[in-house]
Amino acid sequence: MFPADELVVDARHLSRRFGSFVAVRDVSLQVRRGEIFGVLGPNGAGKSTALRMLCGVLDPTGGQAIVVGHDVARQPERVKAKIGYMTQSFSLYADLTVAENIRFYASLYGLEGATRRRRIDVVMHQSELAPRAGQLAAELSGGWKQRLALACATIHAPPLLFLDEPTAGVDPLSRREFWERIHELAAAGTTIVVTTHYMDEAERCHRLAFIFRGEVFDSGRPGDIVERAGLAIAEFEVDDVEQATALLQSLPGVEECAHYGHVLRLAVHGGPDVLAGARDHLARAGLAVRDARQARATVEDAFVAMVRRERRA
Ligand SMILES: Nc1ncnc2c1ncn2[C@@H]1O[C@H](COP(=O)(O)OP(=O)(O)OP(=O)(O)O)[C@@H](O)[C@H]1O
Structure with a gap:
C-alpha cells in the first residue's frame, strides 16, 4: 500500500460561478494516492465542472485545490502535464489509426526516445490494442474506442487520472474489463477520480462523493454511505x-x-x-x-x- 496521508487531490471550499449561477459550491474533497474516488450526482449536479477545475482547465471562482502538488489556479499547466483526462466523448482522431492516435498523444505529452517507445509498447500491450494498431479509430467498436482513449490518456504514465463518465454507452462486458484495468492502475499507484451514472461502478470505488446542486451531500466509503442512508x-x-x-x-x-x-x-x-x-x-x-x-x-x-x-x- 501507499502512505495513507499522501494527498493527490486536496480541494478546499472550491466554487465556480457562471454569472449569477453557482454550478459548484464550497466543495471540499481529499483523494489519496492509489484511491479510486467516485463522484456521483444527477445530471447538471456540477460533477464535470468540479472535475474541469481539478484538471486545471477551468478557473475556480472561489476556494483552492492542490492537485498533484500544484495549485490548479496558479499552476494549471503543471497540473495538466501530470494528469490524464478522459471524457465521455473520448477525444480520439477518427481518421487516424490506433497507433497514430497513441503516437499523437505521446507527442502531445512530450515523450521522446526510449521512454516514448517503451510507453507506447506498454499501453499497446496493456490495452491489448497491438493487433489493431493499423485500424482506423473510426472503425473501432465502442469498447475498443474506450480502450484506445484510456491508452492515450495514460501514455505519459500520469500519477492522477480523471475519468468523466468513461463508460457511457459501452456494453456491460467492456465496462467490466475497463474497471478491471482501472483497479490494476490504482493498485500500481495511479490515483483515479471518476464520475459515473452507473451505480454498480460506484460500488467499485474506494470512496465516493455525492454531489447535488453543486454541493457535496455525503462522502465516504460506499458501505458507510449506504449505512448512513438508514x-x-x-x-x-x-x-x-x-x-x-x-x-x-x-x-x-x-x-x-x-x-x-x-x-x-x-x-x-x-x-x-x-x-x-x-x-x-x-x-x-x-x-x-x-x-x-x-x-x-x-x-x-x-x-x-x-x-x-x-x-x-
Ligand atoms: N460554461 C458554462 N456556462 C454556464 N453554465 C454552465 C457552464 N458549464 C456548466 N454550466 C452549468 O453548470 C451546471 C453543472 O453542469 P455540469 O456539466 O458540471 O453537471 P454534471 O453534474 O457534470 O452533469 P451531467 O451528469 O449531465 O454531465 C449545469 O446547470 C450547467 O448547465
Missing part, C-alpha cells in the same frame, strides 16, 4: 403487483417501491422488521405473497433516497 430493503414476489405496490406505498417510512419484473423491491427508513411488517400488511389485505426476502441496500438506493429527499426539501 434504509432497509425487502423484496416480494406477489400475484397482484399493482395492488401490492399501492398497499406498500401507504406504509409509514416508505422511500420507494419499485418493480423488477415480477419482484417488488421495497425500501423503507427503519429497522429490519420491515420485512415482517410489510408481509403482514399484504396478508391482511388478502394478497398472496409467493416469496419474501430481505435484501442488501445499495449505493443506488442511498443515491436515489438522497436526491428525492433534497428535491422534496
Whole structure:
C-alpha cells in the first residue's frame, strides 16, 4: 500500500460561478494516492465542472485545490502535464489509426526516445490494442474506442487520472474489463477520480462523493454511505403487483417501491422488521405473497433516497 496521508487531490471550499449561477459550491474533497474516488450526482449536479477545475482547465471562482502538488489556479499547466483526462466523448482522431492516435498523444505529452517507445509498447500491450494498431479509430467498436482513449490518456504514465463518465454507452462486458484495468492502475499507484451514472461502478470505488446542486451531500466509503442512508430493503414476489405496490406505498417510512419484473423491491427508513411488517400488511389485505426476502441496500438506493429527499426539501 501507499502512505495513507499522501494527498493527490486536496480541494478546499472550491466554487465556480457562471454569472449569477453557482454550478459548484464550497466543495471540499481529499483523494489519496492509489484511491479510486467516485463522484456521483444527477445530471447538471456540477460533477464535470468540479472535475474541469481539478484538471486545471477551468478557473475556480472561489476556494483552492492542490492537485498533484500544484495549485490548479496558479499552476494549471503543471497540473495538466501530470494528469490524464478522459471524457465521455473520448477525444480520439477518427481518421487516424490506433497507433497514430497513441503516437499523437505521446507527442502531445512530450515523450521522446526510449521512454516514448517503451510507453507506447506498454499501453499497446496493456490495452491489448497491438493487433489493431493499423485500424482506423473510426472503425473501432465502442469498447475498443474506450480502450484506445484510456491508452492515450495514460501514455505519459500520469500519477492522477480523471475519468468523466468513461463508460457511457459501452456494453456491460467492456465496462467490466475497463474497471478491471482501472483497479490494476490504482493498485500500481495511479490515483483515479471518476464520475459515473452507473451505480454498480460506484460500488467499485474506494470512496465516493455525492454531489447535488453543486454541493457535496455525503462522502465516504460506499458501505458507510449506504449505512448512513438508514434504509432497509425487502423484496416480494406477489400475484397482484399493482395492488401490492399501492398497499406498500401507504406504509409509514416508505422511500420507494419499485418493480423488477415480477419482484417488488421495497425500501423503507427503519429497522429490519420491515420485512415482517410489510408481509403482514399484504396478508391482511388478502394478497398472496409467493416469496419474501430481505435484501442488501445499495449505493443506488442511498443515491436515489438522497436526491428525492433534497428535491422534496
Ligand atoms: N460554461 C458554462 N456556462 C454556464 N453554465 C454552465 C457552464 N458549464 C456548466 N454550466 C452549468 O453548470 C451546471 C453543472 O453542469 P455540469 O456539466 O458540471 O453537471 P454534471 O453534474 O457534470 O452533469 P451531467 O451528469 O449531465 O454531465 C449545469 O446547470 C450547467 O448547465
